[in-house]
Amino acid sequence: MIRAVPVGAAGYRLEEYLKWINQPPINYHLGVDGISLFLVILTTFLTPISILASWKSIEHRVKEFFVMLLMLEVGVVGVFLSLDLFLFFLFWEVMLIPMALLIASGARAPRVRCRKVRAVYHGGLNPHAGWHHLALQRHRHIRPASDSSAASYSRLARRP
């Protein structure tokens, strides 16, 4: 993978493009450039280190812990390699679930556990907000054909 991205080369390498959904245009589009290559290698370097670090400290639900750790790696690497907004969002959600469960498993008291999971999901809501903002911006720029549809578009745009 490092050989595929030469130093100083611009653009994406090792691209994969498969048509997925026609309308809205959502495609399975992956690619790697110089920045994402560094982040992907860093992520895959940190995963075995975190497994080694948790070698003795994790004693309960060992199987579930390591399954979640590997699924977290899938989500994080997918986030860094996706070139489609919907695919990015999908991998982001794939990343959030094991992360919330891993954080929750670290807390002993149920109240603390709930607070931590809520904090993770509130962090994950930022892309949700961005997604809705993009959708509303798109609706604002479309010129509707009739007045009634214009009113409905403006109502949609004003909706929080």
Next chain:
Amino acid sequence: MLPGGHLLSVLIFFPAVGALALLMLRGDDHKFIRIIALIVSLANFCSRS
């Protein structure tokens, strides 16, 4: 399909295959579970770099 084949897909979903393999193991064999998880993550790192 662009040049590069399915290399990135394989690299993304390889840990998921490892996670599925872990799910099929017995839950009380902790050492084996840890070793399999470490091998999968190391193989993933080596294949990327």
